[in-house]
Amino acid sequence: MKRHISEPRPDWKQRIEQQGLVFSTTDMPDGRAVEYWHEGAYYEFTVDEVETLEGTAEEMHLMSLEAAKFLATGAMGTIGIGPQALELAAESLQAGDADVYGRFDFVYDGHGGPAKMLEYNADTPTGLIEAAVAQWFWLQDVFPGKDQWNGIHEALVRQWKKLQYRTGMSTLHVAHAEAEESGEDWMTAAYMRDVAGQGGWTTIGINMSDIGWDPNLNRFVDLDNFMISTMFKLYPWELMMKEPFGQRLLQRAHNPRWVEPAWKMLLSNKALLAALWHLYPDHPNLLPAYLDGPGPLTEWVAKPLHGREGDNIKIHAKGVNLEQPGGYGREGWCYQQFHALPDFDGNRPVLGLWVVDGESVGCGIRESDGPITDYFCRFVPNTIDSVAPPSSLSKAHSSKAGTTL
Incomplete structure (x- = not known):
């Protein structure tokens, strides 16, 4: 994996907004506005890297399902969601x-060592439009002869078709929190x-508060x-359970088919790591x-079980001692061994x-200036360095003809 400098398209901001990436500007604490979308650089993978990382992600998914079964037994406590929610998830x-769908976050430096799993965002993963759509159209404009590790859009359409066939x-x-x-x-x-519409569904938008x-x-x-x-809902299960209608969720026979389903509470929880x-x-x-304490770890990252966007992260390591603000932590903590993000001339990427x-x-790929990938990170597109036979790029390659929002 290499990081290359690239010339941004003159009309890049207009283009990404037309493609749905309308939330790219972030206000810094000092009042500066920074752009989340960054095409002044791109990361380039080899085909071998893509195939290895694909295998890693799929293995981690299967292992995570086994870990979810273990958490569902209550062997590691109620993991901050309470006994009723744990029973519902089970x-x-x-x-x-x-x-x-879901999104793993991995640290990987491209120097031959194994990628390390940081977490699994499997309930309400975002970063979807930039990964599935915006970076694909960037590739068509800037490097039309190259390929990209990106078959997300087609996979989502296929899955929605499959779900329609399965459920009848x-x-x-489709709900989100306004x-x-x-x-x-x-x-x-x-x-x-x-993507659900392309998969054959008739969709209806609704706010969570209007259910x-x-x-x-x-x-x-x-x-x-x-x-x-x-119902597809972009709202965390642990918050749904705390809402006034939360008790209704326990009546499975009277509930919709929730996507993502209740068992995703077990995968999106940082207790999964332990x-x-x-x-x-x-x-x-x-x-x-480990849960509740660092155990034998001498350098560690403390993560609140329900934390998001780097909120309340604590790092205790040689040369790094910091704590992020936020509203998480009362639900409990997971302590993970500290593993520094790779440094590409001051840019520290995390692979989603x-x-x-x-x-x-x-x-x-999101990259940051510091050791935590937070609200002020940058999304940077990717390419694959050479074209391999179609069988080798069956999952790495995307052939979308167009996407409409």
């Missing part, structure tokens, strides 16, 4: 409730409506009192991790490896 996992349903409600002000959740939900309960139907309904049969290390100690793609239906389908 029932959902046992029932095999259908899911769509045709109407999908309190999120950047526009990212809204556009991610809009993009999910797009109602009809006592006569004993079902969740939308603003038109239409019963919700299948469960993985417990089940697969010394695995080359894992970092040692997207998984759809258990298959590794693409990569989105």
